[in-house]
Amino acid sequence: MKWNRYTIHTTTEAEDFISAMLCELGIEGVEIENHVPLTKADQADMFIDYLPEAGPDDGKSLVSFYLEDGADHSALLKQVQEGIQAQRAFVKVGEGRITESDTEDLDWMNNWKTYFHSFYIKDLLIKPTWEALKKEDQDRLFIEIDPGISFGTGKHETTQLCILQLMKHVRRDCAMRVLDIGCGSGILSIAALKFGAASVTGTDLDENCMTSSLENMKINQIAEEAFQFYLGNLITDEALRETVGEACYDIVVANILADVIVEMAPVVFTRLKPGGIFIASGIIDFKEDEVKAATEAAGMRILEVERLGEWVGVTAQKEQTCSSSL
Numbered sequence: 147m148k149w150n151r152y153t154i155h156t157t158t159e160a161e162d163f164i165s166a167m168l169c170e171l172g173i174e175g176v177e178i179e180n181h182v183p184l185t186k187a188d189q190a191d192m193f194i195d196y197l198p199e200a201g202p203d204d205g206k207s208l209v210s211f212y213l214e215d216g217a218d219h220s221a222l223l224k225q226v227q228e229g230i231q232a233q234r235a236f237v238k239v240g241e242g243r244i245t246e247s248d249t250e251d252l253d254w255m256n257n258w259k260t261y262f263h264s265f266y267i268k269d270l271l272i273k274p275t276w277e278a279l280k281k282e283d284q285d286r287l288f289i290e291i292d293p294g295i296s297f298g299t300g301k302h303e304t305t306q307l308c309i310l311q312l313m314k315h316v317r318r319d320c321a322m323r324v325l326d327i328g329c330g331s332g333i334l335s336i337a338a339l340k341f342g343a344a345s346v347t348g349t350d351l352d353e354n355c356m357t358s359s360l361e362n363m364k365i366n367q368i369a370e371e372a373f374q375f376y377l378g379n380l381i382t383d384e385a386l387r388e389t390v391g392e393a394c395y396d397i398v399v400a401n402i403l404a405d406v407i408v409e410m411a412p413v414v415f416t417r418l419k420p421g422g423i424f425i426a427s428g429i430i431d432f433k434e435d436e437v438k439a440a441t442e443a444a445g446m447r448i449l450e451v452e453r454l455g456e457w458v459g460v461t462a463q464k465e466q467t468c469s470s471s472l
Contacts, residue, residue: 148215151247152223153208157240158182160233161207162456166430167229170403171222173211180207206240215248236432262301267309270337272300275365289336290365292358300333304427307452307459308401309337311425315397315461318342325349325395325417327380327410328402328428332359335373336366338397347390348375380413381406392416399425404433411444418464423449427459434458 156164158180165176181203213219223244230242264273264280271288273279279288291300300306312334316322321344326335329348332355338346348359359375378386398414400407407426414424424446429437431453437460438448446462453459 148248149212150215150219151210151212152226153210153245153247154226154230155241155243155245156207156209156230157205157238158203158207159205160237160239161209163233163237163430163432164209164230164239166403167233168209168211168226170405171225171229173213173222173226175212177210178207179210265301267300267306268313270309270313270340272333287340289333289340291331291333291336291362292365303454303457304401304429304459305333307427307454307457308334308399308425310452311423311450311459311461312337312341312397312399315423315425316341316343320396322396323347323394325390325398327398327400327414328406329359329375330355330401332362332375334399334401335359335375336362336368338399339368339372340366343397344372346373347395348373349378349380349386349390350375351377351379353377381409387413387416390417393419395419395422397423397425400428401426402428404429404437407437408440411440411446415444415446415464418446420464420466422464424462424464425459426461427457429458429460431456431458434460 154164161178161180165178168176183203213222227244230239233239234242262274264271264277266272269287271283271286273288273290275290275292289300300309316324316338322342324335324338324343324346326338326346326348329335329350332348335346335348350356356375356377363373376386376389380387380390393416395417396419398417400410400414402410407429418424424441426437426441434451438451441460441462442448446464448460448462450461451458
């Protein structure tokens with residue numbers, strides 16, 4: 147299959163903001179190339195004997211994304227260009243120009259697996275399916291994951307922020323029900339069940355995520371009665387909201403985009419039991435206040451805000467005395 151490769155010439159300062167903007171436009175699988183020196187921890191995770199000479203860090207970055215050849219992408223590319231220009235209001239974007247090239251690489255969506263290795267989030271081991279479990283990890287709590295083309299290896303800061311909060315709030319003694327909005331690979335659903343939740347319900351807009359989530363549940367030997375996944379948009383799909391249920395979840399977790407969380411907040415409120423916990427991430431730091439304001443306006447109280455790099459996680463609670471419907 148042939149793909150068009152589009153490369154944004156920008157700066158290391160703006161690369162995360164540009165990537166988040168592309169994700170908001172529905173573009174997945176970005177590549178980032180820069181000359182930022184790797185830390186010793188980064189080098190240790192790469193499992194290679196020597197590093198190629200990358201040259202001095204010049205502050206420049208190439209952010210690339212792929213679109214299928216043969217389709218008319220002019221409208222989307224215009225949105226990308228407008229998004230780049232909008233970033234200039236708060237970050238140094240640099241050139242901001244977009245260049246185009248072609249690729250025949252049929253397996254570019256799987257090449258990232260070369261760089262995904264086992265790692266730990268506190269005491270939890272995240273292990274790709276293609277790596278063997280080490281002897282020293284035999285008794286450790288672990289998740290096996292193959293995200294396929296869905297978001298969710300556990301490496302991204304936003305996923306880790308959600309997992310850390312699930313560790314805090316999931317309790318084994320309460321038969322907890324968890325709703326995972328934007329389930330992706332199913333990693334947060336699996337984590338919730340591993341930590342002791344009784345059941346999880348997941349939703350996503352992408353049919354590929356349904357496949358990935360179900361496959362990863364099987365890989366982790368999760369009993370079928372412990373999970374269910376639905377394709378659709380909880381914001382606009384009333385039938386899906388009825389299927390998912392009202393006021394029946396102890397925890398709702400959403401690792402999605404800030405703008406979606408803002409729209410989703412009233413829907414989340416209605417899904418939660420009184421006293422239920424909302425864990426949200428996917429929030430770039432400059433949208434933190436907007437998300438907190440929407441969460442509070444929906445009737446929830448902010449409990450905690452955590453940060454990893456330029457990403458923010460917000461944890462809130464539905465007050466015991468509140469009531470609403472949507």
